[in-house]
Amino acid sequence: MALTLYYHPLASYCWKALIALYEGGVDFTPRLVDLGKAEDRAALQALWPPCRFPVLHDGARGRVLPESTVLIEHLAQHEPGAAPLLPADAQLRLDVRLWDRVCDDQLQDPMQKIVGDRLRDAAVRDPHGVAEARAALQNAYALFEQQLAGRTWLASEGFSLADCAALPALFYAAILEPIPAGHAALHAYFERLLLRPAVQRVLQEAKPWLALFPYREAVPARFL
Template sequence: MALTLYLHPLASFCHKVLIALYENAVQFRPVIVDLGDPSSAAAVLARWPAGKIPVLHDAARGRSVPETSIIIDYLQAYYPGPVALLPAETEARLEARLWDRFFDLHVGVPMQKIVTDRLRPEGGNDAIGVADAHRSLDIAYAMLDDQLAGRDWAAGADFTIADCAAAPSLFFAAIVHPFAPEQRHLAGYFERLLGRPSVRRTLREARPYFSLFPYREAMPERFLHD
């Protein structure tokens, strides 16, 4: 098998790439990595010394590809399928790329700040940083609720790279910072994401690891079973 994906099944950025792979039924070998274990991390560091996952290795082309958006771009270029996650038309492609970055940077990053702060040792918490992250999510949710009015997917009528980014970032963000009751467009979009087969599969595979999530007690019961 040409493709190997180095990942952790609880990592939201890994979920983003898994969704893209499953959308187009791309065959790959998953390798679960524990970056805290030097022997486990060695394979990733050999491919990408920055030590971040996911990393995709393509044995057929002798190339390792880091960074989620670049991995999805690479898959479309060399392992395309019926779902064009990056639209061919220029304006549509720019829109998809914009909201891909928005979900990573304006939803995923503050969500991770809130989550990882709970893992800090006693006395090392960053209350100001966490409060800023919650405010950032308020702004992001409001913008998304406006963006999603009258749209099925984040960038328009078609499922794109933006939705691959949206599903995991919103999944975890909604646990630590729920949507406001009036944000009906955002809530409806989230339900459409949860109904997507590629997203359902990714979450189902992550379920055995949910006990490791620092806000496990806040996770809705419906996420714990089919």
């Protein structure tokens, strides 16, 4: 099989890539990477020296695609069966790319700051930085609530790259910093995301690994 995805089923950016792959029914070989194993780390580093996943190896085209957004755009360009996750209209395509970046910058970054802090030794934790990250998530929720008013999907009429980015970001962020009850549009949007078969497949595959999540005690029972 020409496409090989180097990934981990607990990693949020890997979820983003997997949702896109599953949405389009794209054939690929999954290669789970355990960074605690020297051979796995070496294999990933040989493809992409920063040693971060996901990484897609397209053997047919001799391409290595790191970064989930670039990976998904590559699929859209070269895989005939890939889901149409980028609109044909240039302006709508910019809107989708914008909200993809918002998901990564405004949700993923502060979420990962909070998770990373818990993994530190107590003596070097950063409570001020964590408080700032939690505030950033609340600001992001308000922004999403405004954007989603009257919308089914985040940035276009159909499910898009932006929605692939939103699901993993919201899933983990909401565990750490719950979405306020008053954000009805955002809550409804998250529930719509959860109904996508591609999303359900990703969550099912991640379920055995959620016990390793640093905030596993806060994971809602319906996902365990």
